[in-house]
Structures are given as structure tokens and as C-alpha cells.
Amino acid sequence: MTRLKITLILSILLFTLFLYKKAVSKKYSIESVIPWFGVVVFLMIVVALDKYLKPIANAFGVEEVVNFVFFLCFGVIISKIFVMSTELSKQKNQISKLTQEISILQATLDKTTVREGSKK
Amino acid sequence: MWVIYMKSKNPKNVSVKPKVIVIVPAYNEADIILTTVKSLENIKKKVDYVVVNDGSSDNTLDLLRDNDIPHVNLINNLGIGGCVQAGYKYAMLRDYDIAIQFDGDNQHDARDIPKIIEEVSRCDMVIGSRFVGADESGNTFVSSMPRRIGIKLLSALIELTTGAKIKDVTSGYRAVNKKVLKRFTEAYPSDYPEPETIAQIALLGYDIREVPVRMHKRTTGRSSIAPLRGAYYILKVSMSIILLKLTFKKERTNLK
Numbered sequence: 001m002t003r004l005k006i007t008l009i010l011s012i013l014l015f016t017l018f019l020y021k022k023a024v025s026k027k028y029s030i031e032s033v034i035p036w037f038g039v040v041v042f043l044m045i046v047v048a049l050d051k052y053l054k055p056i057a058n059a060f061g062v063e064e065v066v067n068f069v070f071f072l073c074f075g076v077i078i079s080k081i082f083v084m085s086t087e088l089s090k091q092k093n094q095i096s097k098l099t100q101e102i103s104i105l106q107a108t109l110d111k112t113t114v115r116e117g118s119k120k
Numbered sequence: 121m122w123v124i125y126m127k128s129k130n131p132k133n134v135s136v137k138p139k140v141i142v143i144v145p146a147y148n149e150a151d152i153i154l155t156t157v158k159s160l161e162n163i164k165k166k167v168d169y170v171v172v173n174d175g176s177s178d179n180t181l182d183l184l185r186d187n188d189i190p191h192v193n194l195i196n197n198l199g200i201g202g203c204v205q206a207g208y209k210y211a212m213l214r215d216y217d218i219a220i221q222f223d224g225d226n227q228h229d230a231r232d233i234p235k236i237i238e239e240v241s242r243c244d245m246v247i248g249s250r251f252v253g254a255d256e257s258g259n260t261f262v263s264s265m266p267r268r269i270g271i272k273l274l275s276a277l278i279e280l281t282t283g284a285k286i287k288d289v290t291s292g293y294r295a296v297n298k299k300v301l302k303r304f305t306e307a308y309p310s311d312y313p314e315p316e317t318i319a320q321i322a323l324l325g326y327d328i329r330e331v332p333v334r335m336h337k338r339t340t341g342r343s344s345i346a347p348l349r350g351a352y353y354i355l356k357v358s359m360s361i362i363l364l365k366l367t368f369k370k371e372r373t374n375l376k
Contacts (some may be wrong), residue, residue, distance in 0.1 A: 062249040092310075095196065096198050096202045096205075096310065099194055099195055099198055099202070099206075100194070100195045100198070100202065100205060100206040100209055101209075102195060103192050103193055103194045103195055103206060104192055104206060104209055104210050104213065106193070106195075107191070107192040107193065107210070108213075112184075112185070112190070112191050112193065113170055113191065113192060113193070114208070118251065
């Protein structure tokens with residue numbers, strides 16, 4: 001666990017720094033950063049309480065703690081991707097609706113649907 | 121925004137003679153769009169039409185502007201579903217009674233429009249079919265064997281799930297009355313919409329009929345369904361139809 005612990009600590013530090021920079025530069029909204037800070041906190045707990053993870057890992061049918069950590073990270077990533085694809089699908093529909101409405105209104109304003117000289 | 125704009129229209133403006141519009145979805149059809157438009161202008165029964173340019177990357181939009189062709193220019197490429205739905209929304213906004221979908225690639229024959237209008241006045245939706253009355257229609261376009269098998273499979277699935285017997289379920293040559301038009305402005309599939317919309321409308325209990333039409337082989341561009349995507353097309357549409365069937369009761373309740 002020692003090597004994994006060092007890797008995790010380094011990863012957490014780098015990732016926290018990266019998140020902080022993103023939040024400060026306002027490239028990410030706070031709403032987008034918060035779940036990732038949650039991941040950081042989760043990883044910190046894993047590193048701090050690694051001694052207690054063995055029985056929990058065994059309870060889930062995982063022999064090694066390291067595999068259990070990977071399993072948990074995998075679960076977090078899958079659920080995050082699922083949430084993102086749901087959001088993407090929703091936004092795709094919203095963009096489609098907006099595009100249609102703006103384009104129709106634009107056509108009405110520019111009179112591109114009316115022939116010159118006609119009373120349509 | 122849409123609702124406010126719709127509500128501002130005069131609801132009492134009811135015409136005796138149905139107002140008909142032909143919706144022409146066009147994506148990168150610069151080589152053929154003028155021919156398509158000319159064919160619409162040459163038919164005896166004069167109808168309004170609007171070309172919906174689906175964010176084409178060629179000069180389709182320039183041609184529409186330069187030739188003073190009535191058009192709506194979508195600022196993003198939405199794909200066939202979003203493009204056609206924009207046309208339906210436009211038709212609804214302008215209070216049309218009948219909307220006809222007519223491909224921009226000149227595969228459809230405008231001479232069949234009067235026949236389609238006549239039929240849609242007796243039902244809710246009319247599909248211009250390559251497979252009914254093929255002998256008398258003068259149809260010159262025959263699909264490839266894999267495509268015909270795919271169409272038969274989807275046709276069988278629609279019959280199984282909805283009871284509607286429609287042979288040419290992938291035909292994009294179709295007309296709808298105001299009830300279906302309104303429905304399409306509210307919900308329309310984004311990809312490969314033709315079979316799914318038939319299933320949707322059939323499940324809602326609307327009357328769908330087929331009339332024989334002439335279709336011609338595409339001379340320019342390429343089909344929106346590339347050969348390799350055929351299998352995906354069948355899978356996606358089949359899943360959508362099955363899901364529609366499974367969720368239909370809930371949807372019907374929501375509609376009431």
C-alpha cells in the first residue's frame with residue numbers, strides 16, 4: 001500500500017492544484033468543480049484510512065485493497081460519465097430547439113421566406 | 121419564446137381552402153436544389169414551399185438567397201430530424217393546414233403532390249410509397265436488396281407494435297394534416313425519423329395511408345444513410361420503436 005499511498009498523495013496534490021487553477025481562472029464554473037473536489041476528499045479518506053479498508057474490501061468480495069481502490073475509482077468515473085451523457089443529451093435537445101426557433105425568427109425578421117414583391 | 125410568438129398569432133384565422141406548404145430539407149444540395157425548386161414551381165397546383173437549409177457547408181444558402189427562394193437557414197447543422205421539425209414549426213407558425221415533406225435532392229416527383237394533398241384531406245398522414253401500386257406509379261427508383269430487407273423488417277416491426285400496415289416506412293415523401301403537424305412540432309426524432317414517426321402517429325391512433333408515388337435515383341450527393349451505417353440504422357430505429365411501444369401508455373396519459 002505504501003507505493004500506492006505515495007502515488008495517490010501525489011495525484012491528489014497535483015489534481016487539487018489543477019482544480020484550484022481552473023476555479024481561479026473561471027474556466028470552470030464552481031458547480032463543475034465541486035464534484036471533483038468531492039473526489040479529492042474521497043481519495044484523501046482512502047489514503048488516511050487505508051488500514052481500515054481491508055475488511056471493507058473483503059466484505060465486497062475484493063481480496064486486495066489496491067483493487068478495491070481501483071474498483072471504487074472506476075465506479076465513480078462510470079457514474080460521472082453517465083451523468084455527463086445525460087446532461088449532453090439534454091443540452092443537445094435544447095440546442096436543437098434554440099437553433100430552430102432562432103432560425104425561424106431570423107427568417108421572419110429578414111423576410112427570407114417571402115419572395116420580393118409578393119404578399120405572402 | 122416560441123410559445124409567446126405562437127400565442128401572438130390570430131387563432132380565429134380559419135381558411136376554408138386548406139393552406140398547403142411543402143417543406144424541403146436541404147443539406148449540401150447546391151448541385152440540385154434549384155432543379156428541385158423548379159420542379160415544385162412547375163406543378164399545376166400551386167403550393168407554397170420553404171427550403172430549410174440545414175447549416176450546409178457548400179453554397180446552398182447563397183443559391184437560395186441569390187435566387188430569392190423562400191428559405192429558413194438553420195444556424196447549426198441539426199440533422200434531418202431537427203431540420204424537418206424546423207419546417208413543421210415554421211408551417212405551424214404560419215398557420216398552414218397541410219405540410220408536405222419533400223426531399224431537396226430531387227428524388228421525389230413534384231407531380232405527385234396534388235394526389236398526396238387529396239389523400240391527406242381524408243386522413244391524418246400520407247406516405248408517398250414506392251411499394252404500393254408500383255406498376256401504375258411510374259416509379260423508376262428501386263432500392264438495393266439490403267435496404268429493401270431493412271425496410272421490410274422495420275415495416276414488420278411497426279405492424280407488430282402498432283398494427284399499422286405501412287410498406288414504405290422509410291419514405292421521406294409524406295404529408296400531414298394540422299393535428300399531426302402540431303404533434304410533430306412538439307416531438308420529433310433527431311436521427312432517422314421516418315419509421316419512428318409512423319410508429320408514434322400510429323400508436324396515437326391517427327389514420328395513416330400510403331399512396332403510390334414516383335421516386336427517382338439520386339443524381340448528386342449521397343444518402344444520409346451510408347451503407348455501413350445500415351445495421352446501426354435498423355438497430356437504433358427498432359429500439360426506438362420498441363421503447364415507444366413500452367412507454368406509450370405513459371405518453372398517452374400525459375397527452376390527455
